[in-house]
Amino acid sequence: MSPTEGRRGYPVIAALVVASMVLVTVYYKEGQEGPLHRVQGWSIGLIAPAQSAIARVAQPISEIYGFFVDVGKFRTENAALKRQNTELRSKLRSMSALEAENKRLRSLLVFKQRTEFKGLPAKVIGWQSTSWQSTIIIDLGSNDGVQKGMPVVTGDGLVGQVIQTSANASRILLIIDQKSGVSVQLGGSGDVGVLQGQSDGSLLVSYISKETTVSAGEAVVTSGLGGVFPKGLFVGKTAEPGKVGYNLYKAVKVISPVDFRRLEEVLVVTNPPEKTPFGE
Amino acid sequence: MRKPLATAITILLALLFQAAVVPHLAIAGAQPDVVLILIVLFGFSEGSAKGASLGFVGGLVQDLLGGQVVGLSAFSKAIVGYVSGFVERTIFVENVLLPMGAILTASVLNDFTYAGFNFLLGEKIGLSKLFFDMALPTALYNALAMPLVYLVYRRLTTPRPEKTPMTLKRKWG
DSSP states (O other): OOHHHHHTTHHHHHHHHHHHHHHHHHHHHHOTTSHHHHHHHHHHHHHHHHHHHHHHHHHHHHHHHHHHHHHHHHHHHHHHHHHHHHHHHHHHHHHHHHHHHHHHHHHHHHHHHHHHOOEEEEEEEEEOOSTTOOEEEESOOGGGTOOTTOEEEOSSSEEEEEEEEOSSOEEEEETTSTTOEEEEEETTTOOEEEEEEOTTSOEEEEEEETTOOOOTTOEEEEOOTTSSSOTTOEEEEEOOOOOOTTOSEEEEEEEOSOOGGGOOEEEEESSOOSOOOSOO | OOHHHHHHHHHHHHHHHHHHTGGGGOBTTBOOOHHHHHHHHHHHHHOHHHHHHHHHHHHHHHHHHHTSOTTHHHHHHHHHHHHHTTSOTTHHHHOTHHHHHHHHHHHHHHHHHHHHHHHHTTOOOOHHIIIIIIIHHHHHHHHHHHHHHHHHHHHHHSOOOOOOHHHHHHHHO
16 A cells, blocks of 8 residues: 555544544543443344354364473473372372361351352353453353342352353453452461452452561461452462562462363352451 | 455454463463454455454453453454555465564554553553563463464455356356
């Protein structure tokens, strides 16, 4: 294309830039019940069946692809696991008593969770398509009792919260999204901070006092502050704390046991109780 | 098939592919943006005005389907489609690295435009984080995926030659 032709596009690009700005302004001003938000809600229902069908077909391809991607990682892991295996064998005998205790505690915890939380099991049928947002789409919507703001978990820990619903599908904002903010509490000190997603998919708790001593492996659970997530939902464990530097607060990296890239089934918590047990 | 219809179908298929299949192809959090690649290719061949228009529509649909702030992707992709129109269409016949480089640049431009608009709306992100963690991995993936997307795009939008008695004769003779 010649530069002359390119210049002819000035009115078009000017109009499109203005149209984009109008759309963004309307989106921010209109609120959750506005037409653009409603169209977004309908679009989940519109695309969900197609996503579900394609996801079923794509799953085996994805697994094969994932295998090749993971081969290098497997080799390194294999060497590390061999070393660990030797160490673990020696520890195995002393673990049997602890194992029995762990089993009893787990059954108690599962029982407690069953009596306090009511959840709707849902299948993940879609994933967000850009690196700017981390959301998933599940196959349950308002017809099934799913409402905006409900927490979403797996057996491993907190996943996110419902941000949009249509009749038969809902969009979940994952906690690894940079726009997500969850009030959490550290298991060791009891300090409360804000858990936020990072651009690399990791999790960071900010606003922890500099004086607080944080050690690796502390349980991180939701604090219940803010009224979105109930208190006590397991999020993950603290990683090795980094340097504080000249910052006013300490930021602690959290490792979640949830594999956010391969979520398949989740549980939508429909009746978050006021008080829930602390810890994993 | 007429070209506007073929383009509409191609972009619709790309949006579906992007939403349902591409997330399965992510490597270390980076995934290609097939819709962006198509917009750039369309801008290359059709010019700035059409490239910007398709960019706006493609981005708008992505905003609506993705639950993001409506208008953000429409804006960044319209800009990218427009800028792509300035690239000579002969870029494809000379060397495959040239269009790959153009896609890489367009992809970085898209992410920086998106981030710039986001910044005006109060969302801050560090420049090095934006470039190294987000823009560059996506841009490299887009550049690698470009030849494949180009083949599909050309296949879907280039009209097939009519079968003439001569070609039939050659086939049967």
